Amino acid sequence: MEFVNRLVDVAARAMNNNIVIDVCLLASFATLGMRSVHQQKVIEALEAEKENLIKSNKAMRKTMWDWKQQLFSEASTDSALVPLTRLRAIYGEAPTAQSAAGDAAKSSGSVKFIV
Structure with missing residues (x-):
C-alpha cells in the first residue's frame, strides 16, 4: 500500500512541476508534427495518382472517340457489315x-x- 501512496505522491508532484508539463506538451507537439508530415506525404502521393488517372482517362476517352469515328467511317461505306x-x-x-x-x-x- 505504501508503494501506491508513493506513486500517487510522485504523480502529484509531477503534475505541479512545469518541466514535466512542458516535456509532455513538447512530446505531444512532436508527435502531431510527425503525423502531419506523414499525412502530407500521403496527400501528395494521392494527388499525383489522381493526376495520372485523369491523364489516362483522357487518353482512353480520346482512343475510344477515334475508334468510334473510324467505325462510323467504315459503316458509311456500301460494304459495311452494320x-x-x-x-x-x-x-x-x-x-x-x-x-x-x-x-x-x-x-x-x-x-x-x-x-
Missing part, C-alpha cells in the same frame, strides 16, 4: 423507330394504344 443508322442508334446518336414513335405520341397529346 449500317451507319444502326450504329448511331446503338450509340444513342440517332433516334430509333421506337423512340421516334414515342416522341410523336407525346407531342400529339393524345394517348394511343398499340396492341
Whole structure:
C-alpha cells in the first residue's frame, strides 16, 4: 500500500512541476508534427495518382472517340457489315423507330394504344 501512496505522491508532484508539463506538451507537439508530415506525404502521393488517372482517362476517352469515328467511317461505306443508322442508334446518336414513335405520341397529346 505504501508503494501506491508513493506513486500517487510522485504523480502529484509531477503534475505541479512545469518541466514535466512542458516535456509532455513538447512530446505531444512532436508527435502531431510527425503525423502531419506523414499525412502530407500521403496527400501528395494521392494527388499525383489522381493526376495520372485523369491523364489516362483522357487518353482512353480520346482512343475510344477515334475508334468510334473510324467505325462510323467504315459503316458509311456500301460494304459495311452494320449500317451507319444502326450504329448511331446503338450509340444513342440517332433516334430509333421506337423512340421516334414515342416522341410523336407525346407531342400529339393524345394517348394511343398499340396492341
